[in-house]
Amino acid sequence: MTDRGPSGVPWLANALVTAQTVRAELAHDPVQFALQVSRRLPHAVSTPAARLLTTTGRLADGALAAVGHQILGDDEAARHSLGGRGRGSRGTALLATAALGSDDDGTAAALLDAVPAEHRGAGWHAAAARLALYRGELTAAVDLARRHRSNRILARRLDAERRALNGYRPQFGPVHPGEAVPGRVLHVLNSSLPHTSSGYTQRSHSALRALSESGFDVHAVTRPGYPVEVGIPWARREDSVDGVTYRRLLPAGLDQDAVGRVDQYARLLSTEVERLRPALLHTTTHYTNALVVAAVAEAHGLPWVYEVRGQRADSWAATRAPEAVDSEYYRAFTAREAESARRADAVVTLGEQMRRVLLDAGVDAASIRLCPNAVAEQFLPEPPGRVEARARLGLDPQDLLVGTVSSVVDYEGLDLLVRAAARLAPSHPRLKVRIVGDGVALPGLKVLAERLGIADRCQFTGRVDRSEAIWNHAALDVFVVPRRDLPVTRSVTPMKSVEASATGRPVVASALPALAELVQDGVTGQLVPPDDDAALATVLGELLADPEQGHRLGAAGRRWALDTRTWEANSRTYTQMYADLGVAPVSAA
Structure with missing residues (x-):
């Protein structure tokens, strides 16, 4: 790329990724996109904008007012705004999509059912596909989106997600073998400091620092497009935090469906492996990371570790009706997660309850290590009064x-x-x-x-x-x-x-x-x-x-x-696990 300026920011690539992300999210679900954007804006900006939307009355059949109330957190008022009936298929589709923004799939279904079959156009089928996806009915969502040519982008995206969940393996071209650097480990992460501050990123950061202090040569990369696709277009190719370097996989463009994204992820990660020559790969939930890391590790002849930090399918089901746990999406997702954990050379998890979930999924008990959430360094000295x-x-x-x-x-x-x-x-x-x-x-x-x-x-x-x-x-x-x-x-x-x-x-x-x-x-x-x-x-x-x-x-x-x-104790667990996989710290290699 020639767009990388003195600041190390690949501006052109980042601009392309931003534009692609906006286009894809608008096609997938414009209401959810509006809600996501509002959550990333300062409250001094999002709150007045939302209040302005609430004054639009029946404009767009009340959908704009509903979105405004959703941004403000007033789902009751949002449902009241959706109380009317849309003018025609397009208006009803917009109302139904807005209803899903309040997790109100019942209202969305009632609105869509009220439209006669002969009046169901592209907008209606797109909204019906979103409703089916919300309920975890992947196959039905794909079928509904495919019924109208105008929804082909949405249909491709939904179908790719279904394929990724049902046995797809990454395709990423030739591999150039090389000798691994002793003691070098590469962690593959969803997100990281400094752009995302969360329990996930703090745990990753603490683990990387502890491993570095234990003598490992530690490297980390984040998923393709991050952090640009979450609203950081000024992202650099690398960030250094407390001596830990996070490398960004920022291509000139992102593949726009789950299958293409998995293949691109594998290509980019394989290139990083050839650049760094790590002796081991270590990734975290969810299954997309595991799918890619497993394929790249196998191709390069490396051991890999899967760290199960959460149960994303259960988090998804938590905002839906009880029958969500019987849906096609939930079953496929949990099956993919279980397969990933069984496939890994070693599995890390946070506690006894999560260990039991893994055992119930058929993961070998001998491969599981417990590394509980631990306190960061700042919490170790005597705390302030x-x-x-x-x-x-x-x-x-x-x-x-x-x-x-x-x-x-x-x-x-x-x-x-x-x-x-x-x-x-x-x-x-x-x-x-x-x-x-x-x-x-x-x-x-x-x-x-x-x-x-x-x-x-x-x-x-x-x-x-x-x-x-x-x-x-x-x-x-x-x-x-x-x-x-x-x-x-x-x-x-x-x-x-x-x-x-x-x-x-x-x-x-x-x-x-x-x-x-x-x-x-x-x-x-x-x-x-x-x-x-x-x-x-x-x-x-x-x-x-x-x-x-x-x-x-x-x-x-x-x-x-x-x-x-403490991370000192967790570091000992990681070190022993890596040793069992044939990887020792640099100082002990």
Whole structure:
């Protein structure tokens, strides 16, 4: 490429990827694209724009107003905007697509069913395909999209996704063998710091730093198109963070369907393997990464590790009706994940519940290693005190502060925390709720707080820099993890409560198997029945009334975290696993 300027930014390639991404997402689902864009814009921009949309009334049959309400988190008002009937097939299709933005597939289906068969045009079939995809009916989605020529881009994309989920193997051309560099490992990631700050990227970063300190020659690449396709057109080809270099796979253009993207991913990764000559490849969920890494590792004669950090199919099902777990998409996705784990030379996972899921999927027990979520280096020294933290953050030292530092998504159950606070508010005049983080559920939480009359007691900070996380933990009286009772929350252990314990905060969490691995009831925190805001309010009230109990639980939690949840310990596990695969640190090679 000749467009790479002094800053190291491949501007032309990035511009092409941005344009392709916008075009593809608009064809796939214009409403979801609008919602995604709004979540990446500053609230000072997205909120006024959304409010303007809510004033459009019946323009576009109310769909624009509905999208505005969805951006603001008011799904009830969005459904009210969709209460009419669209003018013709196109108007109804737009309304149905907008209904899916509120996870209201029932309204979408009713709108589409009301259109006579003879009036069902391209827009209707596109919306019907999106509805089928939302419900996990992949084959039906493809068939519906194919019924009209104008939907051929959507049809190709849906069909490619179905093929990728059902046994497709990457095709990536000739391989040029070479001798591996001893002790060199290449991690293949979805995303990374500094462009994405999340539990996933922090875990990756901590693992890479720990392995480097253990003597490995560590390298990392991220998926093709990242981070440009998530709204960072100024991305460089490499970023260095704390001595860890993340290389970006930024081609001049991205293949626009799942099959083409998998092949392109494999080609780009194979080129990186030939450039770096690692002795081992290490990737993370989900199956697309595993599919590509397995093929490239096999072609180059390398061992590979699959790190199962979550259950994406269960996260998908969490926002849908119970029958979603019987859908074609869910079954195919879970089968592909199980196949990937069985195929790997070694498997890493986060906790006992996830280990049991892997065993039930037929993964060899001898190949599985547990590397739990561990605390980053900043949490190891003595944490700041509550008064010091509040002074830094400009918070009242006399307030009773309960909250979380978390991604704000529906299955985290943070609405239960807001409801519990509303129950406690009359008897606790100094009670405040502090929710640090961002996500799709944040606008809805703000609406809920307004409706419950406690908006003035709720502090929604949005996303903060990772360096500020420890201060936000330390400022709380009680850290709360009110996850809902769902398959994904029963098996996946989060990072947030481990960091809270390391900071010496008492943790109140839902009594779910995965969370019971992290919170010892009555010792490091309290477990409460999930989906029960009354029970949550009772336990919070008891802890707030007895600060000494909170101090005791927090101190025990910190001892537990420092004894069992460090990257030094995880590094030893990784090192032994790599040794079993024939790869030793550079210093020991």
